Amino acid sequence: MTRVFNFGAGPATLPQEVLEQVQAELTDLHGTGISVTEMSHRDKGFMAIAQQAEADLRELMAIPSSYKTLFLQGGAQGQFAAVPLNLLDGKANADYINTGHWSKRAISEGGRYCKVNVAASSEASGFTTVPPQDQWILSPSAAYVHYTPNETIGGVEFPWIPETGDIPLVADMSSTILSRRVDVRRFGVIYAGAQKNIGPAGLTVVIVRDDLLGRARSEVPSVLNYKLQAEQGSMFNTPPTFAWYVAGLVLDWIKRKGGLTAMAEINKRKADKLYACIDASGGFYHSPVDPDCRSWMNVPFTLADGRLDSIFLEQAAAVGLVQLKGHRSVGGMRASMYNAMPEEGVDTLVQFMQQFSQKKG
Numbered sequence: 001m002t003r004v005f006n007f008g009a010g011p012a013t014l015p016q017e018v019l020e021q022v023q024a025e026l027t028d029l030h031g032t033g034i035s036v037t038e039m040s041h042r043d044k045g046f047m048a049i050a051q052q053a054e055a056d057l058r059e060l061m062a063i064p065s066s067y068k069t070l071f072l073q074g075g076a077q078g079q080f081a082a083v084p085l086n087l088l089d090g091k092a093n094a095d096y097i098n099t100g101h102w103s104k105r106a107i108s109e110g111g112r113y114c115k116v117n118v119a120a121s122s123e124a125s126g127f128t129t130v131p132p133q134d135q136w137i138l139s140p141s142a143a144y145v146h147y148t149p150n151e152t153i154g155g156v157e158f159p160w161i162p163e164t165g166d167i168p169l170v171a172d173m174s175s176t177i178l179s180r181r182v183d184v185r186r187f188g189v190i191y192a193g194a195q196k197n198i199g200p201a202g203l204t205v206v207i208v209r210d211d212l213l214g215r216a217r218s219e220v221p222s223v224l225n226y227k228l229q230a231e232q233g234s235m236f237n238t239p240p241t242f243a244w245y246v247a248g249l250v251l252d253w254i255k256r257k258g259g260l261t262a263m264a265e266i267n268k269r270k271a272d273k274l275y276a277c278i279d280a281s282g283g284f285y286h287s288p289v290d291p292d293c294r295s296w297m298n299v300p301f302t303l304a305d306g307r308l309d310s311i312f313l314e315q316a317a318a319v320g321l322v323q324l325k326g327h328r329s330v331g332g333m334r335a336s337m338y339n340a341m342p343e344e345g346v347d348t349l350v351q352f353m354q355q356f357s358q359k360k361g
């Protein structure tokens, strides 16, 4: 079997060791004679897996005891609705920061439940930067402030955490969670779909500060009710057991690799190498993103001659570099380099890009 380097934005590559462990345990989990996918979520074997995954997430992110961690379904976009439904608490409006595709989707879904005030936007730059905090117009009556720390499609990442005073800060961390250390205490709610940097699709991680529980509107679906799910250990309904199990293996893998400090070092090095290659190409490749907020995780870039796009993709695939096609809304290329992308994959990509530009430039 040959594995290729998969630069897809999500569902994304997983660590080889984790996949091999899943394979080895798939038909007989720890001598039980059954698969984890066949096990009751209330079984003590699964409960131990679930609790260990939660403990490892809390340890890796240094989540204070005043926060709950939830393992839910519904994806990040389920949270686009869950956030207003859980946090409005009788208020009529919320502030959103618009930095691109995923912020816009959050704004449009949020707008179904409350009056959305777009407190800042980088639309004028074509979403190639983040709006500096001194340009934000926050409303004192907002129930929360929502932003997207890393825009997965635009490749724009906040290099700083916004300051919102007493108003809870809510972050869609789907494509940046676990890529580096963050101070969880700065946030009211953090949520992330697992399929970028945590594990398989189907699992959504929510980290919520205790004082924000119990504000839910009565009509919030029970499966999305933070307080109810916190009280029931995320098992009000059947959780995504297989995805939770694999996420646990990924978290354990991150711990063995040195935790988030080590992840951040490697991720920064990978990103630096790829951006350096783009910037040194004499315009053959181009990154549209402001150098101050270039994402470590998702690197969109274009070829000066777009007619070469399909041949670039073909030749890259021929040397085992796949899923590099950019999002249809942006075009060009995009290399996603989550924790599980080995540095060797980025080195191989950089070498390929240099050779390609020499041949075609």
Ligand SMILES: *Cc1c(COP(=O)(O)O)cnc(C)c1O
Binding pocket: 010, 074, 075, 076, 077, 078, 102, 148, 150, 151, 152, 172, 173, 174, 175, 193, 194, 196
């Ligand atoms: C992928 C992604 C989403 C969408 O997640 P779903 O799990 O498909 O709902 C939302 N926000 C960001 C930042 C993403 O990267």
